[in-house]
Amino acid sequence: LAxxxxxxFLTFMAVAxxxxxxxxxxxxxxxxxxxxxxxxxRFVEVTxxxxxxxxxAAQMARLAVFHxxxxxxxxxxxxVNFPVRIEPAAS
Numbered sequence: 001l002a003x004x005x006x007x008x009f010l011t012f013m014a015v016a017x018x019x020x021x022x023x024x025x026x027x028x029x030x031x032x033x034x035x036x037x038x039x040x041x042r043f044v045e046v047t048x049x050x051x052x053x054x055x056x057a058a059q060m061a062r063l064a065v066f067h068x069x070x071x072x073x074x075x076x077x078x079x080v081n082f083p084v085r086i087e088p089a090a091s
Contacts, residue, residue: 001030001046004084007076008048008067015069019062022055029089043082051089063088 005028016023032046050067054060067086071077077084 001032004046004074004076004080005030005048007074008050008070008086011074012050012052012066012070015066015073016054019059019066021059021062021066023052024055025051025053027051043080045083045085046080047085047087049087049089 009026009028012026013023028048028050030046030048032043034041035044037044052063052066054063067088071084071086074084
């Protein structure tokens with residue numbers, strides 16, 4: 001969970017920076033579901049709940065785009081064999 005959270009965070013920060021946004025705060029709480037799959041206990045899904053505050057309130061409307069780009073480019077989320085969902089929390 002920590003690796004997925006950190007990857008999304010770092011990729012999000014790069015996306016925000018390239019877009020000219022200044023991030024004032026970022027926190028995340030991940031949750032995961034374990035289940036037996038192919039006879040082994042493993043993660044079958046993970047959900048990240050990032051809460052972000054940007055310096056420019058006008059850019060807050062772009063948060064969904066930033067998260068989508070970060071998720072699409074997060075190498076950890078692209079490397080696991082279960083779905084990783086992003087459900088932003090209120091900041």
